[in-house]
Amino acid sequence: MNPHMLWRKSMNVLMLSLTGLCALVAVSALFFILGYLVYHGGKDVNWSFFTQLPKPVGETGGGMANAIVGSGKLLLLAALFGVPIGLLGGVYLAEFGGIAVPFVVRYTADLLNGVPSIVIGIFAYAVAVMPVHHFSTLAGGFALGVMMIPIVLRSTEEFLHAVPRSMREGAMALGASKWRTISSVVLPAASRGILTAALLALARVAGETAPLLFTAFGNRYWSPGWNQPIASLPVMIYTYAVGPYEDWHQQAWAAGLVLLGLVLLTNIIVRTVLSRGASPQRS
Amino acid sequence: MMATAHTTVDAAGLSWGPRALLRRLRTGDEIARLVTLFFALVVVLLTIMLVVQLWTNSAQARHRFGLSFFWGTTWDPVAGQFGALPFVYGTLVTSALGLLIAVPLGLGAAIFLAEMAPRRLSDNLTFLIDLLAAVPSVIYGLLGVFILVPLMRTEIQPALKTVFGFTPLFQGPAYGIGLLTAGLVLAVMIVPFIISVSREVLLAVPGDQREAALALGATRWEATWKAVVPYARTGIMGSVFLALARALGETMAVTMVVGNNPRISASLFSPGYSIAAVLANEFSEATGNLYLSALIELALVLFLLTFVLNGLARLLIVLTTSRGSGVPQA
Numbered sequence: 001m002n003p004h005m006l007w008r009k010s011m012n013v014l015m016l017s018l019t020g021l022c023a024l025v026a027v028s029a030l031f032f033i034l035g036y037l038v039y040h041g042g043k044d045v046n047w048s049f050f051t052q053l054p055k056p057v058g059e060t061g062g063g064m065a066n067a068i069v070g071s072g073k074l075l076l077l078a079a080l081f082g083v084p085i086g087l088l089g090g091v092y093l094a095e096f097g098g099i100a101v102p103f104v105v106r107y108t109a110d111l112l113n114g115v116p117s118i119v120i121g122i123f124a125y126a127v128a129v130m131p132v133h134h135f136s137t138l139a140g141g142f143a144l145g146v147m148m149i150p151i152v153l154r155s156t157e158e159f160l161h162a163v164p165r166s167m168r169e170g171a172m173a174l175g176a177s178k179w180r181t182i183s184s185v186v187l188p189a190a191s192r193g194i195l196t197a198a199l200l201a202l203a204r205v206a207g208e209t210a211p212l213l214f215t216a217f218g219n220r221y222w223s224p225g226w227n228q229p230i231a232s233l234p235v236m237i238y239t240y241a242v243g244p245y246e247d248w249h250q251q252a253w254a255a256g257l258v259l260l261g262l263v264l265l266t267n268i269i270v271r272t273v274l275s276r277g278a279s280p281q282r283s
Numbered sequence: 284m285m286a287t288a289h290t291t292v293d294a295a296g297l298s299w300g301p302r303a304l305l306r307r308l309r310t311g312d313e314i315a316r317l318v319t320l321f322f323a324l325v326v327v328l329l330t331i332m333l334v335v336q337l338w339t340n341s342a343q344a345r346h347r348f349g350l351s352f353f354w355g356t357t358w359d360p361v362a363g364q365f366g367a368l369p370f371v372y373g374t375l376v377t378s379a380l381g382l383l384i385a386v387p388l389g390l391g392a393a394i395f396l397a398e399m400a401p402r403r404l405s406d407n408l409t410f411l412i413d414l415l416a417a418v419p420s421v422i423y424g425l426l427g428v429f430i431l432v433p434l435m436r437t438e439i440q441p442a443l444k445t446v447f448g449f450t451p452l453f454q455g456p457a458y459g460i461g462l463l464t465a466g467l468v469l470a471v472m473i474v475p476f477i478i479s480v481s482r483e484v485l486l487a488v489p490g491d492q493r494e495a496a497l498a499l500g501a502t503r504w505e506a507t508w509k510a511v512v513p514y515a516r517t518g519i520m521g522s523v524f525l526a527l528a529r530a531l532g533e534t535m536a537v538t539m540v541v542g543n544n545p546r547i548s549a550s551l552f553s554p555g556y557s558i559a560a561v562l563a564n565e566f567s568e569a570t571g572n573l574y575l576s577a578l579i580e581l582a583l584v585l586f587l588l589t590f591v592l593n594g595l596a597r598l599l600i601v602l603t604t605s606r607g608s609g610v611p612q613a
Contacts, residue, residue, distance in 0.1 A: 008502055008505070009502065011502070011504060012502035012503055012504040012505070015504040015508070016395075016399060016503065016504055018391060019391040019392065019394045019395035019398075019399060020395050020399065021391070022387075022388050022389075022390075022391030022392040022394075022395060023391070023392040023395040023396060023400070023408060025388060025392075026388060026389070026392045026412060026415070026474050026475070026478060027408055027411045027412065027415075029415055029471050029474070030411055030412075030414055030415045030418070033415075033418060033422065033423075033426060036426055036430055037422070037425075037426075040429070084322070085322050085325050085326065086326075087322075088318065088319045088321075088322035088323070089319065089322040089323035089325065089326050091319045092316070092319035092320050092322065092323040093323060095319070096315075096316045096319055096320065097323075101320070101323065101324075102323075104327060105323045105324070105326055105327055108326055108327045108330040109326050110593070110597060111330060111590060111593065111594075112326065112329070112330050112333075114528055114589055114590070114592075114593035115333070115532075115586060115589065115590075116531070116532025116533070116534065116559060116585055116586070116589055117420075117532070117534060118532065118534040118559045118562050118563060118582070118585075119333075119337070119532070119582050119585055119586050120333075121562075121566075122336075122337070122562065122566065122578075122579060122582045123332075123333045123336055123337070125566070126336040126337075126340055126579075127332070127336065146329060149326055149329070150326070153323075153326060177310035177311060177312050178310075178312045178315070179310065179311045179312050179314075179315035180310070180311075182315070183315075203417065204417065206419075207417075207418075207419025207420065207421065207422070208419070208420075209419070209420060209421040209534070209535045210420070210534040210535055210559070210563055213563055213566070213567060214566050214567040217567070234419060234421045234535075237421050237422070237425060238421050238424065238535060238539070241421075241424065241425050241428050241429070241539065242428070242539060249429065252425060253425070253429075256421075256422050256425045259419060259421075259422065260418060260419070260422050263417055263418070263419060264414055264417065264418075267413070267414055267417045268414070271410065271413070
C-alpha cells in the first residue's frame with residue numbers, strides 16, 4: 001500500500017471514530033445531568049418535600065409543597081389558554097385555510113415559537129401585570145400559555161394533514177357536513193398525535209423559569225385563588241440555587257431532581273407509548 | 284372538470300354562492316370556519332401585540348438615548364445612565380463561544396447518527412438527544428453553579444492560563460464564573476438542536492450522492508465529508524442559526540454562571556453580563572419609568588436579533604429539505 005493510500009485510510013478511521021466520540025459525548029451529557037441530580041438531590045426527595053411549606057431561613061427541613069401545587073396550577077392555566085387556541089387554529093390551517101391566511105398564521109406562529117422566553121415574560125408583564133399593578137397566577141399562566149400556542153398549533157396542523165383523504169371522503173359520501181366530518185372523523189383519527197404534542201408542549205413549559213420571574217413571581221406560602229403571586233418549582237430552584245444558604249442548595253438539588261424527573265418521564269412516556277403510529281411522517 | 288356546476292369551488296373544497304352559503308350556515312360549516320379562523324387569527328394578534336408592547340413601552344428610552352443606547356458602556360440606574368453595549372457584548376461573546384464548541388461537536392455527532400450508525404442505534408441515540416433537549420434551562424444553571432463553576436475555578440481555568448496565558452483572552456483571576464463558563468453551558472444546551480436538525484438534513488441527502496463518491500474510490504469519510512456534507516451545507520447552516528437564536532435568548536443558565544457584571548473586558552475569564560440575564564435580574568426590581576423602559580428596549584433588541592436569525596434559519600432549512608432547489612452548483 002502506498003503512503004498516500006495509507007494516509008487516506010487512517011484519516012478515514014480517525015475521523016469516523018471522532019464522529020462516534022462526538023455522539024458519545026453529547027449523549028453522555030444527559031447521563032451526567034441525571035447522575036449529578038440523583039447524587040446530590042436524591043436523599044432530600046422525601047415525604048416532607050412533597051407535603052411541607054419551605055421553612056424559614058436557618059431551620060432545616062421543610063419542603064416545596066406550595067411550589068409543586070403552584071406549578072400544577074400554572075400549567076393548568078397554560079393548557080386552558082394555549083390548547084384551545086392552538087387546536088382550533090390548527091384545525092383552520094389544515095381544514096379550512098386558503099393560501100394567504102394560513103401562510104401568515106404559520107409564519108407568525110414560527111416567529112412566536114422562536115421568541116426568547118424572557119421576552120414572553122416581559123410581554124406578559126406588560127399585558128397582565130402592569131395594568132393591575134400586582135403579580136398573579138393568571139399572569140404566569142398566560143405567559144406559559146402563549147409559549148404553548150405555536151407548538152400545539154403547528155403539530156395539530158401536521159397531524160390533521162396526516163389523516164388520509166379517503167376518510168374525509170367516506171364521511172362526506174355518507175352526507176356528513178364538513179364540520180361534522182372534521183369533528184367526528186378527522187379529529188378523532190388525529191387525536192393521539194395531538195394529545196402527544198400537547199403533552200410535550202406542557203412538559204416544555206413546565207421547566208420554564210424566565211417567563212415566570214415577573215409574572216407569577218414567587219411565594220413562600222400557599223397562594224389561594226388565582227390573583228396572587230405563586231411559587232413554582234423552576235423559580236424555586238433558581239432562587240434557592242443562587243441563594244447563600246447551604247440548606248437552600250440542598251433543596252434546590254431535590255427540586256431539580258423532581259422537576260427533571262417529571263419532565264423526562266412525561267417525554268419518555270409520551271414519545272414511546274402515545275406516539276406509536278401517531279407520527280405524521282409515517283402515515 | 285364539472286361543466287354543469289353553478290357554484291365555484293375554492294382551494295379548500297368549499298362551495299360559494301347564496302344557496303350554498305345558506306346550506307353551509309345551516310349545517311354549521313360556515314360557523315365552524317369563522318370560529319376556527321378567529322382562533323388562528325388570535326395567534327397573529329398576540330404576536331402583533333407583543334411587538335407593539337415592546338415598542339411602545341420602550342419609547343422613553345428610545346427617545347432619550349437614540350442610537351447611543353447601543354454604544355453606551357455605562358449602566359447606572361441610579362444616575363439614569365443606560366448603555367447597552369456591555370450586555371450586547373456579553374450576549375454575542377457567550378453565544379459565539381457556545382457555537383464554537385457546539386458546532387463541531389454537533390456536526391460530528393449528526394454525521395455519526397446519519398451516516399455511520401445502524402438505523403436502530405441511530406434512532407435510540409436520537410431519542411436520548413431529544414431528551415437532552417427537553418432538560419429545562421434552570422437545571423443546566425443548577426449544574427453550572429455547583430459543578431462546572433468549581434471545576435472551572437480549580438482545574439480548567441488555571442490549566443488554560445498556563446498554556447494560553449500569553450494571550451489576553453485567558454488572563455486575569457480564575458473566578459469560575461464568567462463568559463467562558465457561560466459559553467460552555469450554552470454549548471451543551473444547543474448541541475441537541477444542532478444534532479437533530481443536521482441529522483434530518485443529512486438523512487435527506489439522496490443516496491446516489493454518496494454512492495457516486497464511493498464508486499470513484501473515495502473512502503467512507505471522504506464520501507461523507509466531500510459529497511454528503513457539502514450537499515447538505517445550507518441546511519446545516521440553518522441548524523447553526525437556529526442554535527444561535529436559542530443561545531442569544533437563553534436566560535436562566537447564563538444568568539446563573541455569567542457573573543452578572545456589566546463590564547467589557549478582553550479576558551474570557553472575566554465576569555460578564557448578557558441581555559437576557561440583565562432582564563432576569565433587574566426587571567422585577569426596576570424603579571422608575573426610564574429604567575423600565577431601557578430594560579424593555581433591551582428586550583426589543585433581543586427580540587429583533589432572534590427574529591432575524593430564526594427567519595434566516597428557516598429559509599436555509601427549507602431550501603435544503605425541499606429537494607431540487609438546494610443542490611449546490613459548485
